[in-house]
Amino acid sequence: MTFEGVLTKMETEFSQPIQYYLVFENDFINVNQLIDKKITIEFVKYQCLNCGLDLPVFRQGFCKSCFFEIPQAADWIMRPELSTAHLEREDRDLEYEKKVQLQPHIVYLANSSNVKVGVTRKSQIPTRWIDQGAHEAIEIVEVPNRYLAGITEVALKDHVGDKTNWRTMLKNDIVDENLVEWRERLKQYIPDEAKEYYIASNTETNIDFPVAKYPVKPKSLNIIKDQMYTGILTGIKGQYLIFDDDTVFNVRSNEGLVVHVSVKVN
Template sequence: MTYQGVLRKMETELASPIQYYLVFENDFLNINQLIGKQITMQFIKYQCLNCGLDKPIYRQGFDKQCFYETARAGDWIMRPELSTAHLGKEDRDLEYEKRAQLQPHIVYLANSSNVKVGVTRKSQVPTRWIDQGAHEAIEIVEVPNRYLAGITEVALKDYVADKTNWRKMLKNDIEDENLVEWREKLKSYIPDEALEYFIENNTETNLEFPVNKYPEKPKSLNIKKEQSYIGKLVGVKGQYLIFEDETVFNVRANEGLVVNISVS
């Protein structure tokens, strides 16, 4: 079977194990069903997720011009504390920013390679945790807008990590943590504006990934440079495809690339 389309981050479904789907314009793949099979991947061209043109991808699936123009790539996306829609102030497109920023957001703790703090829209729980390869996570604050979530994250970053070590995550070199204890320990550092939204009573969510074999020394595939790759798929974690030869491919980091995928 052969499939072709522009890469976007894999869709996921909470199950045991998590179900992964790669959605192309005319094709739909359940990645779990490909585990144990040989995959051939070939780079075809670029296709910017904003303008659709064959222009080199700069960041987040956009070419350089679109990255600096589209509202979907504003600084507030990576830095929620820069959100201004709650003040009625526009960054690039106020209506878009109101829809994205003025909705419930979660500040959470997730353990993928270590305990880290993060922010996501409430509607993206547990998708965000799955995308980060977290095997356990817990909500600690639910606020009405992105700005409040952002300033809370900034305040907590002094006491807990805000980055994931992707190699450690993929090697499954992890330790279970008591995230309820972490939540209580961090409560005193939450800004006054967000403290009333602290979640007092909840339990952590545990996630199981479809992986038959974890790599000891994961090496990242640059499909643009290599042009093509052949390998046996042995698992999926986060947004990474894991192959038997310890090659790993980050689907989300390659959004906007058109690829041909053959399964045998």
């Protein structure tokens, strides 16, 4: 079997275990079905997710020019506390910013390598947790816009982490935590503007990933440098493909690359 297309983050379905899908323009792959099969990935070219040109990807799947121009890559994407649509203030495109920023957002705790705080649109729960490789997560507040979520995250970052150690996450070197207790401990640090949105009576969500064998010493595949890689797929966690030789491939960090994928069928 052979497939070719531009990489975008794998789509997911919340089930036991999580189901993963690679979606190309003309192909649709259930990646779970490829576990225990030999896969070859070959770099073909670039394709900016915005303009579609064969230009080196700068960040987030966009070429450098698009990254600094389009609203989908503005600073408030990574730093939600910079959101201004609720003030009718435009950053790059007020219509787009209103559409994204002025909708319900969740501030959450997720445990992938350690307990961390994060922000996402309500519509992206539990997808955001799956993408981060979190085996457990819980909502803290549900607010009506991105700005309130952002200032809440900033306040909580002084008392809990906001980064994931990808190697620890992939090795499954993790500790289960009582996220309800974490949520209750952090309640006191929620900014006054967001206190009324605190979620007091929910339970944590547990996530099961399709992994037959975790890597001992994960090493990241640079498909642009190596051009081609072949290995046996042993699992999927977060947005990573895990192979039998401890190589891991982060699909999301390679968005905007056109690849040729071939699967050896037994």
